[in-house]
Amino acid sequence: MGDYFTLVIACIFVNNILLIQYLGNCPFLGTSKRMETAVGMAMGVVFVLVMAGAATWIVWTFILKPFGLEFLRTLAFILLIATLVQFVEMFLKKNVPTLYSALGIYLPLITTNCAVLGVCFINIDNEYTFMQTLVSSFAYPVGFGLALILLAGVRERILLARVPKPLQDTSIGLITAGMMSLAFFGFKGMV
Amino acid sequence: MLGGLLVMGGLGALCGVGLALASKIFYVYVDPKHEAVTDALPGANCGGCGFAGCAANAAAMVAGKSSPSSCVAGGPDVAAEVARILGVSVEAREPYFAHPGCRYGIHEADLKYLYSGIADCRAAMILGGGAKVCPIGCLGLGTCVRACPFGALSMGTDNLPVVDTERCTGCGTCERVCPKHIITLTSTSERMIGEYVTDECTAPCQRSCPTGINIPAFIREIRNNNYEAALAIIKEKCPLPLICGYICPAPCELACRRNLVDEAVAINPLKRFVADHEMRTGKHLTPFKAPGSEQKIAVVGGGAEGLTLSYYLARLSYQPTIFEAKPQLGGILRYVIAEDRLPRKVLDHEIAGILEVGVEARTNVIMGRDVDLMSLFEEGFDAVVLSKGGFDSRQILQPNPSGYDASVPGVFTMLDFIHLLNEEKKMDPVRRAVVVHSGLEGLQLARRCIAAGTQKVTIVSNLPFPELPVELQDSKKLAAEGIMVRPSNVVIGLKGISKRLVRVSVEETDPEGGFFGEQETIRTDTLILPAGRLPEFVFVRTQQAEDLEPGEIAWETIETFRTFPGRNDGICTPPEPGRISDSSAVVKSLLSGRRLTRAIHRYFSGGTIPPLDHLVCEADTVLDVAEVHDVGPSERERPAILDVAGDSKRAWIFPSEYPGLDEASARREAERCLACGLICYRKQK
Numbered sequence: 118m119g120d121y122f123t124l125v126i127a128c129i130f131v132n133n134i135l136l137i138q139y140l141g142n143c144p145f146l147g148t149s150k151r152m153e154t155a156v157g158m159a160m161g162v163v164f165v166l167v168m169a170g171a172a173t174w175i176v177w178t179f180i181l182k183p184f185g186l187e188f189l190r191t192l193a194f195i196l197l198i199a200t201l202v203q204f205v206e207m208f209l210k211k212n213v214p215t216l217y218s219a220l221g222i223y224l225p226l227i228t229t230n231c232a233v234l235g236v237c238f239i240n241i242d243n244e245y246t247f248m249q250t251l252v253s254s255f256a257y258p259v260g261f262g263l264a265l266i267l268l269a270g271v272r273e274r275i276l277l278a279r280v281p282k283p284l285q286d287t288s289i290g291l292i293t294a295g296m297m298s299l300a301f302f303g304f305k306g307m308v
Numbered sequence: 309m310l311g312g313l314l315v316m317g318g319l320g321a322l323c324g325v326g327l328a329l330a331s332k333i334f335y336v337y338v339d340p341k342h343e344a345v346t347d348a349l350p351g352a353n354c355g356g357c358g359f360a361g362c363a364a365n366a367a368a369m370v371a372g373k374s375s376p377s378s379c380v381a382g383g384p385d386v387a388a389e390v391a392r393i394l395g396v397s398v399e400a401r402e403p404y405f406a407h408p409g410c411r412y413g414i415h416e417a418d419l420k421y422l423y424s425g426i427a428d429c430r431a432a433m434i435l436g437g438g439a440k441v442c443p444i445g446c447l448g449l450g451t452c453v454r455a456c457p458f459g460a461l462s463m464g465t466d467n468l469p470v471v472d473t474e475r476c477t478g479c480g481t482c483e484r485v486c487p488k489h490i491i492t493l494t495s496t497s498e499r500m501i502g503e504y505v506t507d508e509c510t511a512p513c514q515r516s517c518p519t520g521i522n523i524p525a526f527i528r529e530i531r532n533n534n535y536e537a538a539l540a541i542i543k544e545k546c547p548l549p550l551i552c553g554y555i556c557p558a559p560c561e562l563a564c565r566r567n568l569v570d571e572a573v574a575i576n577p578l579k580r581f582v583a584d585h586e587m588r589t590g591k592h593l594t595p596f597k598a599p600g601s602e603q604k605i606a607v608v609g610g611g612a613e614g615l616t617l618s619y620y621l622a623r624l625s626y627q628p629t630i631f632e633a634k635p636q637l638g639g640i641l642r643y644v645i646a647e648d649r650l651p652r653k654v655l656d657h658e659i660a661g662i663l664e665v666g667v668e669a670r671t672n673v674i675m676g677r678d679v680d681l682m683s684l685f686e687e688g689f690d691a692v693v694l695s696k697g698g699f700d701s702r703q704i705l706q707p708n709p710s711g712y713d714a715s716v717p718g719v720f721t722m723l724d725f726i727h728l729l730n731e732e733k734k735m736d737p738v739r740r741a742v743v744v745h746s747g748l749e750g751l752q753l754a755r756r757c758i759a760a761g762t763q764k765v766t767i768v769s770n771l772p773f774p775e776l777p778v779e780l781q782d783s784k785k786l787a788a789e790g791i792m793v794r795p796s797n798v799v800i801g802l803k804g805i806s807k808r809l810v811r812v813s814v815e816e817t818d819p820e821g822g823f824f825g826e827q828e829t830i831r832t833d834t835l836i837l838p839a840g841r842l843p844e845f846v847f848v849r850t851q852q853a854e855d856l857e858p859g860e861i862a863w864e865t866i867e868t869f870r871t872f873p874g875r876n877d878g879i880c881t882p883p884e885p886g887r888i889s890d891s892s893a894v895v896k897s898l899l900s901g902r903r904l905t906r907a908i909h910r911y912f913s914g915g916t917i918p919p920l921d922h923l924v925c926e927a928d929t930v931l932d933v934a935e936v937h938d939v940g941p942s943e944r945e946r947p948a949i950l951d952v953a954g955d956s957k958r959a960w961i962f963p964s965e966y967p968g969l970d971e972a973s974a975r976r977e978a979e980r981c982l983a984c985g986l987i988c989y990r991k992q993k
Contacts, residue, residue, distance in 0.1 A: 203330075
């Protein structure tokens with residue numbers, strides 16, 4: 118149990134996918150302008166990653182590894198994630214329309230998100246068991262959401278501040294993200 | 309190599325087949341109209357329709373949950389295009405415009421500090437709620453101007469936003485960005501049925517006017533030499549300006565801030581001046597009529613309240629018909645008020661103006677004798693409104709052959725009922741009765757009913773149990789007699805079938821306020837009210853009702869007025885029923901007429917009356933000033949009386965002969981107005 122706790126802390130803070138590993142920075146800046154979109158994106162990533170983590174682990178363990186086809190993993194995982202997202206989208210649209218409309222545009226956006234693919238690779242590289250994979254696939258996107266929502270909060274305040282013209286919008290967003298990343302480096306060595 | 313190809317090919321094929329199957333299994337039909345409608349909409353995503361963007365509204369339009377004309381930004385062209393795609397007809401829609409609610413810019417108003425930060429109202433708001441002393445004052449930094457997606461707003465020289473009504477689409481973006489909620493959307497019908505609340509800018513005169521005429525606004529129009537606009541502003545709240553100009557007690561003038569310097573502005577004479585101006589032209593001002601409603605409403609009673617109600621219903625494009633017991637319309641105005649005070653030609657002029665708007669009238673018709681609820685519903689009226697006026701008028705204006713007011717089946721005033729019992733008049737047997745009373749008289753009446761054969765009497769009292777007389781607290785003994793007492797309850801409505809009363813709705817009250825109590829209905833066939841007259845009722849037809857036999861009509865009353873959340877006085881609060889308004893002056897009846905219009909309009913446009921927080925006329929404190937500075941004295945204008953000898957200001961003449969202000973003095977008088985806001989007023993530079 119303690120291991121899982123450590124894993125969760127490590128995934129959310131110490132190895133934060135956005136601020137330490139620098140994966141998925143495109144939605145980090147793209148969807149952090151408003152709190153609502155940030156929350157929507159965070160929810161979407163958690164949802165997709167838990168499913169993608171499990172699916173890629175199964176394909177890796179039972180297909181790619183036994184046949185010695187490790188070099189195909191990028192190709193196979195992209196295919197898998199894209200299919201999964203499409204499938205989930207169809208399923209939600211039919212059966213859980215409320216969740217579908219809540220996630221909205223963010224669900225298909227995640228198809229091509231490197232944070233999702235990255236977490237799947239991390240799971241494989243660290244040779245996690247299936248349970249560990251599930252936990253890390255949940256905890257990493259929680260860390261993603263945390264960083265995203267924090268940045269969205271900061272950026273909403275920045276809107277009211279006087280920012281020099283050349284630094285407005287994305288520039289100041291990047292600077293802020295960089296400083297947040299520095300702050301997160303404080304967690305290094307905790308686990 | 310081959311293995312790799314096989315695995316990837318296999319995975320790919322599996323995924324492809326899986327997705328293909330999924331798309332069949334999880335197929336959701338998407339209406340092609342949806343896309344067409346989305347394309348037709350402007351795509352500004354202003355949110356003026358109340359949906360999250362154009363696509364969401366398009367979906368609602370296709371689903372029939374939103375009207376094709378709901379796109380405020382697109383206007384009639386887009387509405388026509390959408391209606392063409394959907395194959396429906398488009399109904400006309402009343403335009404809404406942005407209305408800046410503050411009248412004194414940052415350079416004229418009292419300030420707490422000088423602000424020199426970011427030029428954005430939202431940022432300025434963070435610093436102690438803005439620089440102005442007035443909590444609802446415009447900060448003048450132009451957030452709304454920059455937010456307007458249609459370029460309809462600009463900043464005026466006085467640092468207040470100016471609306472270009474040509475460009476304003478009523479999308480409400482400005483309303484949403486304004487951190488102080490000062491700029492709001494408004495329409496003529498909103499103003500007609502609206503009430504003032506404490507967090508909007510109102511002048512003292514405006515607040516004390518029982519019917520709420522926007523006095524500074526109409527006086528400003530007189531200053532601008534625009535008498536018709538002035539009259540239109542008055543008629544948004546008062547359909548009888550000339551009559552009020554003659555006989556209104558003018559509480560507005562008592563509240564006028566000029567009293568702190570010299571003498572009140574002659575508000576009532578100014579109102580009479582613009583109304584006289586209309587009468588001199590011989591034509592009635594054609595008022596704006598909001599499209600959208602077409603229900604037929606029967607208005608019982610053609611006095612000041614009934615006329616007001618019908619006028620505003622007609623302006624909201626309902627089809628009102630007045631039923632008047634007397635041979636002519638006017639009620640107290642015609643049959644009670646002396647002709648010396650109110651010339652009948654003035655009355656006729658005003659009534660003709662109301663009828664012109666689209667009001668039908670049938671005279672010599674008595675509710676309970678010639679027509680009743682059943683016959684009116686059968687004739688096709690969607691609602692029947694009882695607006696029979698003040699209690700002092702009952703015997704004068706409503707001759708009733710039965711000796712009591714028989715307009716509502718099973719509902720009696722207490723005096724009428726006792727009278728019927730005493731005279732042993734023939735009446736339907738009372739099986740169950742509800743008596744609204746908190747005292748021993750109610751108990752006595754309940755016992756008389758029981759003695760006369762009533763099975764069960766319920767006494768409803770608004771007092772809490774400990775405050776009831778001790779006789780009413782002995783519930784065991786009373787229950788043995790067949791009497792039940794309901795403390796802390798008020799009657800809020802009636803339900804009936806055809807010509808009989810079936811149920812009375814009661815609601816628990818909380819004397820402290822704070823919550824809405826439980827609602828219940830009591831089965832009864834008789835309701836006895838402790839009042840001098842029947843309250844205002846609005847009857848509508850209902851669909852479901854128990855034991856409804858073929859050919860019968862189920863009806864109920866709708867709620868007519870509710871003030872603070874948690875405080876509800878029901879339909880019969882002493883001394884006058886209704887709480888809508890007392891009828892102590894014509895102008896108060898106008899208010900109750902407007903409030904009834906509001907209740908009816910809310911009912912037919914699919915909502916209930918929201919309880920109004922901070923209603924100005926009920927509020928204890930409104931931001932105000934106790935002294936004025938920088939205002940020089942000036943003398944109040946009086947009409948020149950030519951044919952009376954001696955000092956014109958002291959001579960006694962009949963009020964009806966009292967001439968109105970002439971144009972020159974009206975203009976001078978209008979200049980005396982301080983154009984007050986909550987704490988601002990016009991200062992001499």
